[in-house]
Amino acid sequence: MAALRARPLRFPFTRDSLRCWAYLAGGAVLGLVTAVLLLALTALGLGLSVVGVGLPLLLAAALSGLPAGALERRLLRLVEPAPLPDPHRALPGAGRPARLRTRLRERATWRELAHTLLVAPPLTAAGLGLTALLLFSATLVVSPVVVQVLAPETVMLIPGHAVPGPLHALPFTAVGLVGLYLGGHAGALLTTAHVRLARLLLGPREEDPGGQVLELTRSRARLADAFEAERRRIERDLHDGAQQQLVALTMTLGLAAHELREHAGADSAGVPPGALALVDRARGEARQALEQLRGLVRGIHPQVLTDHGLAAAVAEVALRHPVPVEVDLDLPGRLPGPVETTAYFTVTEALTNAAKHSGATAVTVHGRVAAGRLVLQVTDDGCGGADPAAGTGLQGLADRVAILGGRLMVTSPTGGPTALRLEVPCSG
Numbered sequence: 001m002a003a004l005r006a007r008p009l010r011f012p013f014t015r016d017s018l019r020c021w022a023y024l025a026g027g028a029v030l031g032l033v034t035a036v037l038l039l040a041l042t043a044l045g046l047g048l049s050v051v052g053v054g055l056p057l058l059l060a061a062a063l064s065g066l067p068a069g070a071l072e073r074r075l076l077r078l079v080e081p082a083p084l085p086d087p088h089r090a091l092p093g094a095g096r097p098a099r100l101r102t103r104l105r106e107r108a109t110w111r112e113l114a115h116t117l118l119v120a121p122p123l124t125a126a127g128l129g130l131t132a133l134l135l136f137s138a139t140l141v142v143s144p145v146v147v148q149v150l151a152p153e154t155v156m157l158i159p160g161h162a163v164p165g166p167l168h169a170l171p172f173t174a175v176g177l178v179g180l181y182l183g184g185h186a187g188a189l190l191t192t193a194h195v196r197l198a199r200l201l202l203g204p205r206e207e208d209p210g211g212q213v214l215e216l217t218r219s220r221a222r223l224a225d226a227f228e229a230e231r232r233r234i235e236r237d238l239h240d241g242a243q244q245q246l247v248a249l250t251m252t253l254g255l256a257a258h259e260l261r262e263h264a265g266a267d268s269a270g271v272p273p274g275a276l277a278l279v280d281r282a283r284g285e286a287r288q289a290l291e292q293l294r295g296l297v298r299g300i301h302p303q304v305l306t307d308h309g310l311a312a313a314v315a316e317v318a319l320r321h322p323v324p325v326e327v328d329l330d331l332p333g334r335l336p337g338p339v340e341t342t343a344y345f346t347v348t349e350a351l352t353n354a355a356k357h358s359g360a361t362a363v364t365v366h367g368r369v370a371a372g373r374l375v376l377q378v379t380d381d382g383c384g385g386a387d388p389a390a391g392t393g394l395q396g397l398a399d400r401v402a403i404l405g406g407r408l409m410v411t412s413p414t415g416g417p418t419a420l421r422l423e424v425p426c427s428g
Helices: 002-006 015-051 055-062 065-078 096-105 107-141 143-150 167-202 209-266 275-300 303-308 310-320 337-358 394-403
Strands: 155-158 161-163 325-330 363-370 373-380 407-411 418-425
Touching: 002 167, 015 055, 015 065, 015 107, 015 167, 065 107, 065 167, 107 143, 107 167, 143 167, 161 167, 209 275, 303 310, 303 337, 310 325, 310 337, 310 363, 337 363, 337 373, 337 394, 337 418, 394 407, 394 418
Parallel strands: 325 363
Antiparallel strands: 155 161, 363 373, 373 418, 407 418
């Protein structure tokens, strides 16, 4: 409608008009196919229901709005730049019975069926009528050429009235042009009605649980991204601020100790007793604080993860770990930032728990990317009995993995071994 209002006279000759006709033609085909399949499923289901085998067919007919609605939302991309979101709740990992029960309880399922049964048929008929008008008008436009080609055969554009020659067909050409022009405007109006009804019945609503869950997931993802950005800022401030000041303090104390040693060699009476020892002690404590700060910075977000990726960061952690760690990560390249960060901290948490609580003597880290998902497993040969709800830090990681659409599973029977498995999509 915006394009029609902007160029009302030239609209039938623009690309927007062609997209409208393509949408109407595609909708007509989709409506016919859906109507035939729905009638067939309903008739077979009712006919076979007496013997008990028709119930699945009737259930399929009730759920026929799901694929029809999905195809209609795709077809809308011809005329709508913004895609219409899926109104259904995402069910990652759910089985077929649970998915079926959820879809039957969703209001969006019945709105899609109503669109398929009540809205699509009349709009499909109107679309077919306008398409027929378009084809007939196009035929009238080229009628002089048709008459010329078929001469001396008799051509009747109106039943009972022959067209003697090409010149006598020119009025029909004018009528065809008027039909094409009016059909362009009619196509835009019918497309607008079709799109508005589709958005009303096939799009998400505020009262839909799926829409609420989607918005909640998005808000949680925004909070997680904000937390990650704040953590990066703290890491940068510690690295560029406090860490550099501790390095300068260590160097200053070293220079002070050097001056005291030279002064003590030249004039031992002028140096207070124990001053050199105190300076050396302060220098050692400054070095210790610097090492602790560097460890803290690495814990916030390691630079090697940013520069070289997950495999290099996990290998570095394995080298520093007190328990021997075998790393087997075969990754195709860099993964999305949130995926790498979540996987890294999952590995470090698992290694920390293995060192502190399990009494393990060996740990294995195995990771692959399969079917667009990162599958990573950390296994130790410890005593087992790990409980994610007992304050091991895995619950927070599981929440972050859930934000990314993945899952975190812990298997830890008493006596071991303990296996932590991470699965997360790599779509970013």
